[in-house]
Amino acid sequence: MSVMRYREAVRAAMIEEMERDSRVYLVGEEVGHYQGAYKVSEGMLERFGEKRVLDAPITESGFTGISIGAAMVGLRPIVEYMTWNFSAVAFDQILNNAAKLRQMSGGQLSVPIVLRAPNGSAKQVGSQHSHSMEHFYAQIPGLKVLAPATPADAKGLLKTAIRDDNPVLFMESETLYNVKGEVPDDPELLVPMGKANIVRPGKDVSIIAWSRMVHVALEAATELAKEGIEAEVIDVRSLRPLDEQTLVESVTRTHRAVVAHEGWPYGGVGAEIADRLQRLAFDELDAPILRATTLDVPMPYNAKLEQHVIPGVARVLENVRAVLYRS
């Protein structure tokens, strides 16, 4: 075990996989000479050279398309966006090529590519730089979407993603990059996709979250414990594939659930989870499933308004009390 920050865990996964497989390379804006916009790829250019750590001009659609093309004939690219916000201009490449090539070629082609970047809100970066893009992408068959909350999962899941033969979208978070945690040193210790993690067991209510919101949910659970409410906190980790079984088992124990995520409520991953739980565990539920999400508006710049829009501990508590009929 080593203690490392989230950004170092992401870097360690890339370095180990690039050492293991010469087909893996990293491309993106500022990943090389600048050492990464968020210093995730620090030192990698010096280690692997310009052939395998490529600085790209501001051409998200172009370098995403090029990497999809390279993947479809046998390379295994890692594409870094400065943030997931900017993937919007590459959306056509992700939707129409990465996700579709396998099916529309009758199964002849695969696209083993990893697209990764920080996702969700940062601090006062405004309307165009605060999107939670997992909700758009998890809807698309052909893609996989991961959103780890801890350094250990960041490393283990990214390694799994790089070894996967499908397009995998990897959601990091600027607000998590400095989080420290214990990370296994064994380069063959992979975290499987499609497995949620119960990070705090409890019997009264299930709080289902991913990425930054796992930490918010844990804080909320600490508060609730003071009131004698034992919340079970589940880190979903993998949004597609989704670990239905762990969620259903949890709700079967607690009979109440709140899904806590960043991003708008309309049709998001939280809505998908609520739909599945009401279908698969209808008789177990003692209350409607509620969601603590970003408010249904574009992100404002003003610091207080931003905090009002982003889901925090208070909004999670409010929803938990509502499903417990204690509000």
Place this chain on the structure above:
Amino acid sequence: MTTTLPQSDELYLDLYRQMVTIRRFEEEAARAYAQGKIGGFLHLYIGQEPIAVGAASILRPDDYLLTTYRDHGMALARGMSPRAAMAELFGKVTGCSKGLGGSMHFFDVEHNMLGGYGIVGGHIPIAAGTAFASKYRGEDRVSIVFFGEGACSIGDFHEGLSLAALWKLPIVFVCENNEYSMGTPMSRTMSVEDVSMKALGYGMARDRFFVEDVFQVREHLAEAVERARTLSEPTLVEIRTYRFRGHSMSDPGKYRTPEELEDRKKKDAVLRARAELADEKGLKEALEKLEAEVEDVIADAVKFAEESPEPGPELLYATTYSGAFAR
């Protein structure tokens, strides 16, 4: 340009056979479409045959080829069997993409025909990515990608060219300028008539010609392919051509006059090749034998397509993901 490639009667007959195969394939596809045996969109290649046949004839089997949704001619020239092509149009499991792709999405990985793509310009970075992979692996393969002049205004065209020039990728960009972007003449879509000028801004080699015959296509493209193979440098080639049918089967072509169409049909390279082979070279007997064989091949392809089974739903999930389905 001086002629450097061989021009034997045997080669000429072979190239003619390929051109007439494409034309007869397309005519029979149009007939089947009118009979309701083919669904969706159907974009015919009639009039542009010398480009596909000329290009394919100077490529190596391991070179990568990608094109637009007007892809039947390219696929046949690349070596796809007319059976697999026609069966795909009929939506049959014996089709090149198992009936899942359709007219716009012909794929034949065995022949390095890496697809027909339905989003205008979106495949240009993908093609550059296949060239990126060749260069990354130190291979001397060349990639060639075709698109219409309608693609030259969209971002992916420019991002693809920009990155290919920056990274010196072994690729040939071929604009098949058939003068109409669906129903809009080029004078109303582009500020310059000379598409090849767009290479100048990227410091890329360029070429441009009005297609007369298949040998001329070979000469021009051979030079660009050689530049890619030996120098790993891209070229933008504009080939002025004309399609004799509408944009798709639903297009009556009211945006151009019957006189213009008749005038251009007089320059039909396929008929002119036939006249030259029959009258000037005295190969009428060989031609008639060849044409009878082509009729048999096309009739066989239609019969095969009609008699083939349809794909079953079990294919859907298996072709969406490599490995387990991510739900």
